[in-house]
Amino acid sequence: MIKIGILGYGNLGRGVEAAIRKNPDVELTGVYTRRDPGSLKIASEGVPVRHADELLTKRGDIDVLIICGGSATDLPVMTPKYAAIYNVIDSFDTHAKIPEHFSNVDKAAKAAGTIGVISCGWDPGMFSLSRVYADSILPDGSAYTFWGKGVSQGHSDAVRRIEGVVDARQYTIPVEKALDAVRSGQNPELTTREKHTRECFVVAEEGADKAKIESEIKNMPNYFADYDTTVHFISAEEMKRDHSGLPHGGSVIYSGTSSEGTTHVIEYSLKLDSNPEFTGAVLVAAARAAFRLNSEGLSGAKTLFDIPPVYLSSRTPDELRKSFL
Amino acid sequence: MIKIGILGYGNLGRGVEAAIRKNPDVELTGVYTRRDPGSLKIASEGVPVRHADELLTKRGDIDVLIICGGSATDLPVMTPKYAAIYNVIDSFDTHAKIPEHFSNVDKAAKAAGTIGVISCGWDPGMFSLSRVYADSILPDGSAYTFWGKGVSQGHSDAVRRIEGVVDARQYTIPVEKALDAVRSGQNPELTTREKHTRECFVVAEEGADKAKIESEIKNMPNYFADYDTTVHFISAEEMKRDHSGLPHGGSVIYSGTSSEGTTHVIEYSLKLDSNPEFTGAVLVAAARAAFRLNSEGLSGAKTLFDIPPVYLSSRTPDELRKSFL
Numbered sequence: 001m002i003k004i005g006i007l008g009y010g011n012l013g014r015g016v017e018a019a020i021r022k023n024p025d026v027e028l029t030g031v032y033t034r035r036d037p038g039s040l041k042i043a044s045e046g047v048p049v050r051h052a053d054e055l056l057t058k059r060g061d062i063d064v065l066i067i068c069g070g071s072a073t074d075l076p077v078m079t080p081k082y083a084a085i086y087n088v089i090d091s092f093d094t095h096a097k098i099p100e101h102f103s104n105v106d107k108a109a110k111a112a113g114t115i116g117v118i119s120c121g122w123d124p125g126m127f128s129l130s131r132v133y134a135d136s137i138l139p140d141g142s143a144y145t146f147w148g149k150g151v152s153q154g155h156s157d158a159v160r161r162i163e164g165v166v167d168a169r170q171y172t173i174p175v176e177k178a179l180d181a182v183r184s185g186q187n188p189e190l191t192t193r194e195k196h197t198r199e200c201f202v203v204a205e206e207g208a209d210k211a212k213i214e215s216e217i218k219n220m221p222n223y224f225a226d227y228d229t230t231v232h233f234i235s236a237e238e239m240k241r242d243h244s245g246l247p248h249g250g251s252v253i254y255s256g257t258s259s260e261g262t263t264h265v266i267e268y269s270l271k272l273d274s275n276p277e278f279t280g281a282v283l284v285a286a287a288r289a290a291f292r293l294n295s296e297g298l299s300g301a302k303t304l305f306d307i308p309p310v311y312l313s314s315r316t317p318d319e320l321r322k323s324f325l
Numbered sequence: 326m327i328k329i330g331i332l333g334y335g336n337l338g339r340g341v342e343a344a345i346r347k348n349p350d351v352e353l354t355g356v357y358t359r360r361d362p363g364s365l366k367i368a369s370e371g372v373p374v375r376h377a378d379e380l381l382t383k384r385g386d387i388d389v390l391i392i393c394g395g396s397a398t399d400l401p402v403m404t405p406k407y408a409a410i411y412n413v414i415d416s417f418d419t420h421a422k423i424p425e426h427f428s429n430v431d432k433a434a435k436a437a438g439t440i441g442v443i444s445c446g447w448d449p450g451m452f453s454l455s456r457v458y459a460d461s462i463l464p465d466g467s468a469y470t471f472w473g474k475g476v477s478q479g480h481s482d483a484v485r486r487i488e489g490v491v492d493a494r495q496y497t498i499p500v501e502k503a504l505d506a507v508r509s510g511q512n513p514e515l516t517t518r519e520k521h522t523r524e525c526f527v528v529a530e531e532g533a534d535k536a537k538i539e540s541e542i543k544n545m546p547n548y549f550a551d552y553d554t555t556v557h558f559i560s561a562e563e564m565k566r567d568h569s570g571l572p573h574g575g576s577v578i579y580s581g582t583s584s585e586g587t588t589h590v591i592e593y594s595l596k597l598d599s600n601p602e603f604t605g606a607v608l609v610a611a612a613r614a615a616f617r618l619n620s621e622g623l624s625g626a627k628t629l630f631d632i633p634p635v636y637l638s639s640r641t642p643d644e645l646r647k648s649f650l
Binding site for chain 1: 340444449453454455462584586589591593596602629639645647
């Protein structure tokens with residue numbers, strides 16, 4: 001059994017917890033929080049909730065620590081910090097800052113002899129894998145990634161961090177016209193703005209400067225600045241009633257040619273009832289791989305690009321070849 | 326530059342040749358044939374055509390030999406034989422016999438210190454990867470694989486080997502009703518027979534026993550016995566006029582749950598203008614990986630399950646993290 005600790009018990013933490021219950025070879029040994037541990041009621045019976053400070057001295061009951069924090073401010077600090085003590089997994093999703101984050105985690109993990117798998121989930125994650133496989137096979141081609149319609153946790157989180165925001169939900173919406181053009185094999189040139197729109201539902205503090213919040217959202221670099229974004233201010237009741245689910249999905253569509261006039265279209269698509277539960281499921285598979293890689297004496301930062309698929313599976317290589325190849 | 330030799334110059338050999346021209350880091354150094362080399366005109370200018378016998382003493386101008394033979398009788402013999410001399414790649418696609426083939430190639434490759442990547446292509450190959458990733462992430466789920474409509478090279482080849490058959494083309498056709506049920510998330514139980522039909526177009530020798538040919542096709546184990554198969558006898562002219570393309574495609578649809586009532590649908594689909602060119606493209610990416618694995622001192626049989634995606638790409642790990650993650 002691979003012993004897993006979860007740091008952070010928000011949507012993603014609960015998604016990881018659900019995934020652990022579906023995997024027979026991993027067990028949850030503790031949930032760690034920066035809040036008062038006594039205030040947290042978790043779904044797994046008999047599993048202790050402890051303060052994050054208890055992670056600072058290496059614990060024997062953790063093989064892999066899955067860090068469930070936000071990409072904006074949590075993970076850049078937490079992942080290197082805990083990689084210095086444990087094998088760690090994160091879902092860092094600020095695409096533009098991945099090289100820097102990778103480098104920071106790599107240094108900490110190599111010094112400590114641990115493995116840190118960063119940017120797991122579906123994008124970055126499964127969608128990234130789909131892009132790399134397609135580009136490796138058909139280098140003469142183009143990848144198009146469409147998200148949604150669905151709630152982006154990272155973007156909702158980013159909005160929630162703005163002063164005066166109590167709660168927020170951000171929907172990413174693909175532009176139908178763009179989707180149609182790509183699927184028809186037209187290989188169109190599309191700007192970021194032409195592919196998706198973003199829609200935010202925000203509960204503001206009483207008396208907050210709504211115009212300032214809206215402006216901060218729309219101009220936030222990496223997250224919103226390159227998109228047409230609409231912002232709606234709603235009540236907490238409306239938020240609960242209309243926006244409590246976290247569905248998501250999307251498609252990576254790759255169109256490539258192997259010779260004059262010979263085109264192939266590869267599509268990888270996801271329809272997810274729950275973004276955090278699916279992301280959590282990818283993190284748990286990555287935790288299995290991290291444990292195995294580290295058991296073989298390897299260390300440093302990794303991404304799914306570096307991991308042989310067989311390391312992600314609870315099945316034996318023989319079984320995979322016999323039943324899945 | 327990675328130096329590639331191609332053994333066998335049928336549809337797949339030509340597909341590999343086309344793929345090599347699309348990849349800047351690999352070069353074709355020779356095409357090898359069991360036929361009279363003088364009888365072969367290849368597409369690549371300045372590349373020598375040699376007899377297969379010239380492979381028997383290790384050649385310095387081959388880093389990886391891509392073996393483009395049929396799965397029924399060629400590859401079980403050829404892949405272990407040449408793995409004893411070279412890094413080799415094949416597209417062995419008799420699913421039921423993969424464990425035995427893997428074991429034979431593994432023995433030869435380990436003894437010789439070479440790498441043998443077997444069963445590359447799209448199924449086995451990319452579809453297999455899709456099944457393993459999905460099952461690793463959502464172990465509580467079911468994979469459904471649909472092929473076609475398209476021409477299966479392996480099945481056409483198997484028909485062509487029957488006595489009295491001059492030429493053959495086999496179309497695999499998904500059953501619409503089954504496809505609809507799976508995409509709607511019904512998780513139906515489907516037999517092999519309920520998912521696909523097979524349709525064969527056969528040019529027979531003059532005076533051949535057509536009833537015997539039809540019976541041999543329909544009862545062929547692994548290939549046809551478990552399907553509803555229709556067989557049409559046509560003229561060589563009709564074959565050329567109506568069946569000269571080799572399109573294919575299909576979908577792996579995986580439906581899995583992460584908690585009570587929470588379902589995710591993962592779909593990987595391919596629309597291929599040319600099955601052999603796409604398969605060839607996968608083989609060339611696998612050749613790149615084989616060369617790298619062997620350069621690191623590894624040996625033995627591998628499948629795509631064992632290969633970190635980064636090894637398949639001509640791009641650097643830094644570039645992949647920066648632009649694809």
